[in-house]
Amino acid sequence: MLLFNRAGAPCAHRTLSRWLLPFLLLAWAASACSPTFNWREWRSDSTPLQALMPCKPESAVRPVPLGGTPTTLHMHSCDTGGLTFAIAWAELPDAARAPEALAQWRGAALAAIRLDPALALDAQTQWAARVPGAATVQGLTAQGTTHDNRPVQMRAVYFARGNHIYQAAVYGTRLPDAELTTFFDGLRLP
Incomplete structure (x- = not known):
């Protein structure tokens, strides 16, 4: 879905951020986790x-x-x-x-x-x-x-x-x- 700003120009960064942000947060959370018991x-x-x-x-x-x-x-x-x-x-x-x-x-x-x-x-x-x-x-x-x-x-x-x-x-x-x-x-x- 492509969004437009107030001036009517396309806002590609908003659609990108909607998808990219959750993936970045997930990647960050996975890298921050270290199990206490890593058998x-x-x-x-x-x-x-x-x-x-x-x-x-x-x-x-x-x-x-x-x-x-x-x-x-x-x-x-x-x-x-x-x-x-x-x-x-x-x-x-x-x-x-x-x-x-x-x-x-x-x-x-x-x-x-x-x-x-x-x-x-x-x-x-x-x-x-x-x-x-x-x-x-x-x-x-x-x-x-x-x-x-x-x-x-x-x-x-x-x-x-x-x-x-x-x-x-x-x-x-x-x-x-x-x-x-x-x-x-x-x-x-x-």
């Missing part, structure tokens, strides 16, 4: 573990004592929506040490949120976790405090296959079911 497939060359992460993780490697021996721990984590998502793994010299190392790891995770490590064996801290491809799986859930006395909840799964041990965890003041389900259901060892 993506995560893989590493140093482990067969596959996972879904809601943000681009940062990586770190450090030595830790697990299973009675110094062990290199590989960690990947990211923060989004007030939550921290973390994946970590280590390779033990002997698969027979995996149960002991996983027990120590669960205890250390509880100590990090100022809880008694012995709670790792308490039925109230367990949840029915599963990781396809893992030989051993144990879920751990707890509520504690951070180093600066803020409340924090943790849900984690500890698992092993052969001489590789793993932890996948989510930390936050509140743990939404939808994000927990997506994160933990995305774990697999092919």
Whole structure:
């Protein structure tokens, strides 16, 4: 439709602006939107573990004592929506040490949120976790405090296959079911 101005001249810019303005607003809105949980497939060359992460993780490697021996721990984590998502793994010299190392790891995770490590064996801290491809799986859930006395909840799964041990965890003041389900259901060892 072609419009005319008061002098009777055609106003092509008005018809253009009627169509262009909504498209520009839509394009601007789409570019301004960034989802809080931008789920993506995560893989590493140093482990067969596959996972879904809601943000681009940062990586770190450090030595830790697990299973009675110094062990290199590989960690990947990211923060989004007030939550921290973390994946970590280590390779033990002997698969027979995996149960002991996983027990120590669960205890250390509880100590990090100022809880008694012995709670790792308490039925109230367990949840029915599963990781396809893992030989051993144990879920751990707890509520504690951070180093600066803020409340924090943790849900984690500890698992092993052969001489590789793993932890996948989510930390936050509140743990939404939808994000927990997506994160933990995305774990697999092919």
